[in-house]
Amino acid sequence: MELSSSAEERELSSQFVEGSDDVFGFGDDLELNQFDGLPYSSRYYKLLRERKSLPVWGSRGEFIKALESSQLIVVSGTTKTGKTTQIPQWCAEFCLSAQYQHGVVVCSQIQKQQAVDLALRVADEMDVNIGHEVGYCIPLENCCSSDTVLRYCTDDVLLREMMSDPLLEHYGVVVIDQAHERTVSTDLLLGLLREVLIQRPELRVVVLSVPPASDTLVAHYGGVPHLHVEAPSSSEMVYSSGGRTESFYAALRLVLEVHRAKEPGDLAVFLASEQVRIYMTSSVQMGLDYSNLGDLMPVALCPGHAGICPPITEGQNKSRRVFLSCSQSEDMFWSVGTVNFVIDTGVEKRYVYNPRIRANSEVIRPISRCRAEIRKQLSGSTGKCFCLYPEEAELPAEIPARILEANITSTVLFLKRMEVAGLGHCDFISRPDPEGLMQALEELDYLAALDDDGNLSEIGIIMSEFPLDPQMAKALLASCEFDCVNEVLTIAAMLAAPSCFVDPPFGLETEAMQCHMKLYHPEGDHFTLINIYNCYMTVMAVLWASDFTQEKWCQDYFLCSAALQTADAIRSELTDILKRLELPLSEPAFGTKNNTLNIKRALLAGYFMQIARDVDGSGNYFMLSNKHVAQIHPLSAYGAKAHKLGLPEWVLFHEYTLSDNNCVRMVTQISPEVFVQMAPQYFFYNLPSSESKELLQHIMDNEGSGSTKRRQKNQPVVTETPKESEESQSYDRCVIQ
Known part of the structure; x- marks a missing residue:
């Protein structure tokens, strides 16, 4: 690292630690990084100036005092306040202090790409190497080491970690970020950690949320310390006088009008769903082609997509980016400083599970005030936010808890497993619907995952080891008996990965259908997935050294290379679990009549x-x-x-x-x-x-x-x-x- 000796940098370093020696007990050598013992680089001091300008920095002293005296703290603030990057760093400093050495820090996220991006940013700010002092752990990828003191991970990864370590004894501070999103995994973590805190008095839990959801958390936990971070002033608000029925076309017209006005800055458009985002991408491109308005780059920014696109280079100065997004992606804008216009359609598509008929219903509903306030902050004080709904529109206060709307069979299986691990109580913020709970127990009983007393059976314990829904886990176990593990592994991996089928560009729908038909299998869609995966692996083996690449082959057949790579990684993970459990594997036999029958038997199980x-x-x-x-x-x-x-x-x-x-x-x-x-x-x-x-x-x-x-x-x-x-x-x- 580069050693800086300028007076300005020394002054910044002194200001940073002033008054904190007694709190953390660091040594007198202020020029050495407390995390790796090396001198700070000049970039560290440059980033330190930016960090100190964040709204959350003013609450640093108050947060440290609360962390010393309380086991659980709630911090509220909208996006771009800096809480997601700064608070985990302060927790890491706290864990390394002389007075408190009980473990390392973990910070949960709901999106895996955001966990990676945050770890990279925080490692840069802390002046350490990614994968060493700061790391990340997401499904199928672990970038941590024994030196890691701050770890970003997804909430589902942290939840599965509790199966082997129910009290999370490796950690001294657990930071639950984006608690307002109320995902099933986050709600389970918040519920189980209540009991963990009782058994581990030295553990600290920090919950990061946004108002008004933070008020619900404070009330649930009974008067715990609540720090509110004031957001920067919001942008100019422009509301629609009409309804939401034509929000798609209104958003499209606004995109083109803003671009025609040639005011500087990128756009962020929040749409109802991923499907609508795909339509908008094609529509924006068609509108540009007809209107000849110049360069406008549509950028997908939805959960499941790889992160933010790279910044515009010097040769692209005339290009303007329009980020097309949907729900659960507002926090992904923390690293985008160029958005000057926000267009919010005010609606979202949610899937609500009906336990009576075991089916999901597509529901289009208004977004919450919680989500609306986050979006208003994204364009800063100099931008504009166009809300395609009336100002007096009644929006629900908070984002509905997913545990009230989802199939909770997997959740019940996990909680039964936690009872085996000795953590039998989950203090739900929102208790699951009794009908959904009974349906989940009934389904687990049908799958033989429960014994006559309602506890996990031996098969249920084995099923809980797999990161699959219980039905797929049971089918995979049955395949061990029917000697078709190789094929059912592929089915499980392809279903767990994102869809391998790509939505074709406008005008190429027929060609895409013809390409897909070449891969279809007469026995059905599960067999088609095996066919696609086997073809993909064969092409990779035969054409790896030729001019054809995997991307080219996938493009020719309108398939997603990234999804197939993910499926291959999931398949390897499932294979490792089978080997660890000493369950039998099988040789490939796809295409034989006997194998076809056995696959169907396993699926029916x-x-x-x-x-x-x-x-x-x-x-x-x-x-x-x-x-x-x-x-x-x-x-x-x-x-x-x-x-x-x-x-x-x-x-x-x-x-x-x-x-x-x-x-x-x-x-x-x-x-x-x-x-x-x-x-x-x-x-x-x-x-x-x-x-x-x-x-x-x-x-x-x-x-x-x-x-x-x-x-x-x-x-x-x-x-x-x-x-x-x-x-x-x-x-x-x-x-x-």
Whole structure:
């Protein structure tokens, strides 16, 4: 590092530590970095000036005093106040002090790209190397070492860490950032840490939120210290006098009008959903082509996308960026200082789970006041914020808790696992709906994850080891018995990764469909995923050294290279878990009749609750568990090839969504004979009465007449029909249940 000896830098260093020697107990050598023992570089002092100008810096002394005296602190402030970068650093200084040496600091984020970006920024500010004193840990990537004193990670990673370390004994301070977003993982962390604090009096928990959500947290925790960071003055506000029905077109017109006015600065546009963002990207480009307004670069900035695009270079001075974003991405603007205009449509799409019918509903609703206030701050005091809703519009105060709207089966499985680990109480800020809780317990019971006393069974404990939904985890375990682990691993990884299909540019929809049809598998969508992954890996092996690259191949087939790479990494992680648990693997056998049957058996072991039948031969699928009727999604292999292959009568589906056109997604053909063999008998008898159930009962009665064994609860006997006996080996019983 570069050693600075200027008087100005020495003065800044002295100001930085003035009055803090007694608090932290550092030595007299003010020129050495307390984290690595090396002299500070000149860049450190330059960044220190910027840090001291942040609104949060004025609360530094008050925060340190609260950290000394209280186990739990709530800090509220909107984006760009500096709380996410500065407070974890102060916690790290606190943990290294002579008076307090009980562990290191972890700071949770809800987006993995933001965790990486923040770790890089904070490492720069602390004048240390990323991966050493400051690191990050996100799904499939760990950039930490034994020297790490400050670790950024996603909330789900920290939550899974509690499975092996329930009291988080490695940490001295836990910082929960973005608590206002109320993700399931963040709410679970906040609930479980309440009990951890009782068992670990030396632990400190700092919760970062925004008003008014912070008031709810303070009330829940019972009068804990609450530090409020004043935000900088907001921008000029312009409200719409109309409704939100035409918000998309109003936002598009505003983008072009602002660009036509040639005022400096980038734009940030907040839209309802990712799908609308895709439409807006194409529409902006088309509008520019027709109007000849010059360079305007649409930039995706939504959860799941790689971070902020690089800054505009000297050769791009005339370009203006328009960041097209949606909910849960406001905090990603902390590193963008060029936004001068914000366009807020005021609506968002949320998926609300209905436990009665085991389906997600698409709901378009107004954003919360909490989110609206964050967006108003993004353009600073010199910019403008266009709100495409009336000023008097009634917005809900806070962002709804996801635990009230999501399928909580995975959550209940995790909490059951935490009971095994000795942490049996979760102090929910918002308690889950009783109906959703009962449905989750029922589903885990069907999957044999619970014993007769309602505790985790041995199979349930094994299922909780996998970062998968319980149904997929059960299917993966069943594949060990049916000798098709290799293929089900691929299915699990492809479903856990982002979709590998790319939305084609405007005008290329037909070409994209034709390319995808080349990869479709006649047995169904789960098999198509295996086909795509195998083709991808084969192409990579054969063409790695040629002019063709993986990106080029993926572009030719309208596939996402990053999604396939993620699926490959997830598959490796799942394989490592299987090896750690000493579960059997299998050799690839994809394409054989025996393997095809076994894959369907394994899938049915987990997804027997999601079966549908074409009741009229025209694609109207009746779902046995809820008696609803839906169509196969048009992008399914059956949707695309129905005119050639014909529609299957019985299907297993992965997802059912209630929307304008109800659809089942990720569909695979099954036989009713295999279904009655794999489904637990007590689940079958709980199905509502229907013609389809009568057909299945007839099949079951015929099978039962030739068998002296009665299936017990969660122990389906796997027998073979004459047709299947020619295609498969003999499997008498599904041992993995």
